[in-house]
Amino acid sequence: MYSCSEIFEDKSFMLEALKEAEIAAKNGDVPVGAVVVCGGEIIARAHNEREHGGSAINHAEVLAINEACRIKGGWRLSDCTLYVTLEPCPMCAGAVINSRLTRVVYGAKDARAGAFGSLIDLRSYPFNHKPICVSGVLAKECASILREFFAGKR
Amino acid sequence: MYSCSEIFEDKSFMLEALKEAEIAAKNGDVPVGAVVVCGGEIIARAHNEREHGGSAINHAEVLAINEACRIKGGWRLSDCTLYVTLEPCPMCAGAVINSRLTRVVYGAKDARAGAFGSLIDLRSYPFNHKPICVSGVLAKECASILREFFAGKR
Numbered sequence: 070m071y072s073c074s075e076i077f078e079d080k081s082f083m084l085e086a087l088k089e090a091e092i093a094a095k096n097g098d099v100p101v102g103a104v105v106v107c108g109g110e111i112i113a114r115a116h117n118e119r120e121h122g123g124s125a126i127n128h129a130e131v132l133a134i135n136e137a138c139r140i141k142g143g144w145r146l147s148d149c150t151l152y153v154t155l156e157p158c159p160m161c162a163g164a165v166i167n168s169r170l171t172r173v174v175y176g177a178k179d180a181r182a183g184a185f186g187s188l189i190d191l192r193s194y195p196f197n198h199k200p201i202c203v204s205g206v207l208a209k210e211c212a213s214i215l216r217e218f219f220a221g222k223r
Numbered sequence: 224m225y226s227c228s229e230i231f232e233d234k235s236f237m238l239e240a241l242k243e244a245e246i247a248a249k250n251g252d253v254p255v256g257a258v259v260v261c262g263g264e265i266i267a268r269a270h271n272e273r274e275h276g277g278s279a280i281n282h283a284e285v286l287a288i289n290e291a292c293r294i295k296g297g298w299r300l301s302d303c304t305l306y307v308t309l310e311p312c313p314m315c316a317g318a319v320i321n322s323r324l325t326r327v328v329y330g331a332k333d334a335r336a337g338a339f340g341s342l343i344d345l346r347s348y349p350f351n352h353k354p355i356c357v358s359g360v361l362a363k364e365c366a367s368i369l370r371e372f373f374a375g376k377r
Contacts, residue, residue: 119298120298123292123293123296123297123298124288124289124292124293124298125288125292125298125299125300125318125321125322125323126280126285126288126289126292126318126321126322127298128321131280131285134278134279134280135278135280138277138278138279138280139277139278142277143277144273144274144277144278144279144281145279146279158317158321159313159314159316159317159320159338159345159350160313160314160315160316160317160318160320160321161314161317162313162317163312163313163314163315163316163317163338164279164280164314166313166314167279167280167282167312167314168279168280169279181351182350182351184313184317188348188349188350189345189348191313191343194342194343195342196313196336196342197335197336
């Protein structure tokens with residue numbers, strides 16, 4: 070069961086991920102933001118820096134997971150939750166599996182590249198870790214910031 | 224068609240990836256190595272640093288792609304080839320797609336987590352880029368270094 074306080078907590082951390090997405094947009098990057106939460110505290114936050122940082126690896130999730138590993142002092146994030154405004158692509162969903170993140174909460178679905186249920190669901194394959202996935206938290210807000218960004222590009 | 228000189232070139236770059244895998248083994252990391260080649264030259268080389276670097280993101284492919292982006296000054300590696308000793312996992316196969324790498328050459332297949340043909344084939348989904356994949360180059364040598372590493376762990 071999903072309690073009222075859990076829903077409130079998920080929304081509150083997603084708002085922090087949205088703040089990161091806003092930074093990406095200001096830098097000219099597709100606005101996706103992420104935070105990693107451990108023991109009720111945000112231990113890492115990041116935003117998409119593909120253009121700004123000039124690397125295909127620089128998705129918000131990968132940068133946040135990398136920073137969380139640095140903070141935790143190792144590659145296992147098995148007591149952590151990742152909040153991300155957009156459904157992870159295969160690279161980022163793979164990073165979630167590799168880091169043993171317990172839980173992933175994402176906002177908007179990504180029909181074009183989403184790898185936790187939309188285009189493909191990596192949880193349906195026998196990898197050695199299967200994270201809990203929650204989708205649709207502040208989905209409207211998470212989709213809206215993307216829509217506005219792309220409308221501004223036209 | 225795959226010419227003799229191409230086969231020779233692929234083997235020669237895979238030997239360089241194997242040298243990287245050896246460094247990983249010496250550091251206590253699962254021995255996987257990678258190089259990125261552009262215009263016939265190695266522009267980036269890396270080995271698995273999951274334990275040594277303490278991050279789930281630190282697979283050889285991701286580190287090599289990140290370095291290649293830095294060298295090329297941007298996230299698109301569309302005129303490059305990645306050589307890697309082991310079939311990429313979903314994170315790394317996703318990184319190959321995201322970076323628009325033209326070609327991936329890998330050595331040993333990975334039945335447990337391979338995402339370019341073994342457990343799953345990401346190229347069978349309609350992502351906006353489909354790399355050319357060549358498998359089995361120095362497969363015996365690439366599998367052997369892994370087998371020896373795990374035998375030593377027992």
